[in-house]
Amino acid sequence: MSTVELRTDAEPGTPPASAPGSGAGSGPAVRGWTRPAPTARERRNDVLLGLGMAVAGVFGTELARGGSPVHVSLGIGGVEPYVLSAAVALPLCFRRRWPIPVLLAVAVLFIVNGQRATFAFSGNLVTQSTMFMAVYAAVAWARDRRVMKAAVGLVFVAMFGWLTLNFVKALQANTLAGPNHGLFSPYVSNVMIALSLNVLYFFGAYFWGRTAWATARQRFELEQQATELAAQQEANARRAVIDERLRISRELHDVVAHHISSIGIQAGGARRVMDADPAAAKNALNVIEDSSRSAVNEMRQLLGMLRAADPDLDVGTPDPKAPQAGADRLPALIAEANGLGLEVGFHQIGAPAELPKTVSVSVYRIAQEALSNVRKHSTARSAHLTLRYLGDAVELEVLDDGRPKHAPVGSRLGHVGIRERVALLGGESEIGPRPVGGFRVRVRIPLKSPIGVAGD
Numbered sequence: 217m218s219t220v221e222l223r224t225d226a227e228p229g230t231p232p233a234s235a236p237g238s239g240a241g242s243g244p245a246v247r248g249w250t251r252p253a254p255t256a257r258e259r260r261n262d263v264l265l266g267l268g269m270a271v272a273g274v275f276g277t278e279l280a281r282g283g284s285p286v287h288v289s290l291g292i293g294g295v296e297p298y299v300l301s302a303a304v305a306l307p308l309c310f311r312r313r314w315p316i317p318v319l320l321a322v323a324v325l326f327i328v329n330g331q332r333a334t335f336a337f338s339g340n341l342v343t344q345s346t347m348f349m350a351v352y353a354a355v356a357w358a359r360d361r362r363v364m365k366a367a368v369g370l371v372f373v374a375m376f377g378w379l380t381l382n383f384v385k386a387l388q389a390n391t392l393a394g395p396n397h398g399l400f401s402p403y404v405s406n407v408m409i410a411l412s413l414n415v416l417y418f419f420g421a422y423f424w425g426r427t428a429w430a431t432a433r434q435r436f437e438l439e440q441q442a443t444e445l446a447a448q449q450e451a452n453a454r455r456a457v458i459d460e461r462l463r464i465s466r467e468l469h470d471v472v473a474h475h476i477s478s479i480g481i482q483a484g485g486a487r488r489v490m491d492a493d494p495a496a497a498k499n500a501l502n503v504i505e506d507s508s509r510s511a512v513n514e515m516r517q518l519l520g521m522l523r524a525a526d527p528d529l530d531v532g533t534p535d536p537k538a539p540q541a542g543a544d545r546l547p548a549l550i551a552e553a554n555g556l557g558l559e560v561g562f563h564q565i566g567a568p569a570e571l572p573k574t575v576s577v578s579v580y581r582i583a584q585e586a587l588s589n590v591r592k593h594s595t596a597r598s599a600h601l602t603l604r605y606l607g608d609a610v611e612l613e614v615l616d617d618g619r620p621k622h623a624p625v626g627s628r629l630g631h632v633g634i635r636e637r638v639a640l641l642g643g644e645s646e647i648g649p650r651p652v653g654g655f656r657v658r659v660r661i662p663l664k665s666p667i668g669v670a671g672d
Contacts, residue, residue, distance in 0.1 A: 249433050250359045254312040266309030273301035273342040280339030288335040297333035304329050305346050311353035316360075316367045322350035323371045327378055348421045355425025356432075372418060379414065383407055462636070479504050482556070503555065542576040543610070546583055546603060553587045559598040560587065566605030575661050578637050579603070579612050585630045586614035586657040594618035594655060609643070609662045617654040634659065 254262070277297050281288055290297060304325040307318045326347050330337045337343055351368065358364035387403060486500035550560045571579070583601055590599050596618025604611040631647050634657065638645040643661035650656045 249436060251357060251429065251432055253359075254357070259313055262311050262313070263309045266306050266311070269305035269308055269342055269346060270302040273305045273340060273346075274298050276340035276342045277301040277333070277336040280336050283339060284335050291332060297336040300325065300329045300333050301336050301340055301343055304343055308346060308349060308353075311350065312357045315354040315357040316363060319350045319354040319367055319371060322346055323374060327374070330378075348417060351418060351421035352425040352428070355422055356428035368422065375414075375418070379410065383410075459640075479507050482507070485557075541580045541584075542573075543571055543579040543603065544576070545580055546601065549580065549584055549587070550601060553591075553599075556591065558587065558591050558596075561598070561600040563600070563602045564605075565602065566607075569605050569607075569610075569663070571610060572663065575610060575641060575663065578641060578661065579610060582612055582634050582637065582657070582659055583614060585634060589630055589657075590614070590616045590618070590655070593621055595621060596654065606660075608664065609660055611658070611660045613656065613658040615650070615654060615656050619653075620655075 281290075281297070288297075304322060307321040307325070311318045326343070329343060351371070354364055354368060358367075482500040482503045486497040486504075489500075490497040547562065550562050553560045587599060587601070590596055594616055596616035599614060599616040602611075602613045602615075604613075634647065635645050638659045638661060641661050643659060645660075646656065646658040648656065
């Protein structure tokens, strides 16, 4: 074995086989992730790379032949070095599609090239690069990480064994002798240089490939997190729509319960006095007419809120002259209740303040629901409504002194709606019998709600 052959053989040297298995991120697919197969474009690029490397390898072999200071053998048919230099690069056409078979094929052809075409192997950078690229591709693209580590370890052991064998042959033939003697002998110096170069060569390919694999995994995780975040945002948006619809459903319940109750009472009264007092019956029918129109108009106002989110929803336009529900309309609500036969007193405490729209509407609806319940489910003939402005909150209290009717109890959805409405505004509610008799509905709503009703 010549000195040139030995020194170029040092390139494929390798560290121990156990080393590749170390290091975080190189084990089995973390969190079950497997790198996706290469795209069609990536496969086409690999084919072009392999073919280009094969052509460059043949050209490099010719340059190495012309630059050799000694006569070189062209082997079988006078073309063996050219064929081997092309063959070692061709497997790279499939380096990302089948990374493990490509690594093993390149390793075998790499050693054959070094043994059969020494001049072409030592002077051809293209041939030296193929092994680096095969190791990198295997570590970066292998989807079975255990098989990858086994294959890389096997290749490293083979390369290291081949390098050791060449060192032994060089020592026996004394081909590494030299005239200069420094701190180490020429043989030891050459061995240390060869091992250092091979450590950088193979470990560089391995860690570069592992970095590429980890980067691809991190990119996948970021994309997955972005997808999950988008799904959460969509779910939050759906939840906001559901909450708004629940609020509107409570509004509709209050409107329908109040007006239908009023219509029922007036219709019953009109039926009883129709013959004896036609004027009273006519007045009751007028109340029914006004109440039904108010109910329809208020329902259109509420459903109009849905139209803003769904332009395709066909909702009639409410009467623009009709007053909006709010705390300032409590006197009108009390007057309406008095007209239905329930005597209602009203007392306001504190300086009136401008309430946020949601709070104002809620105060009105709660009072409307409470008075409707007194008429439908209590024997009370009178009730009292108190509105308190407390600076940082507003408090509404509706009291009556009656007893529950023996008629079937209602659905109690009105009480549920009041509690949910007050809870949504960050307030507190107290609904139930009074110790001294009668029934009480008391709610306290902060003017600076946690959900930011002031912005409504």
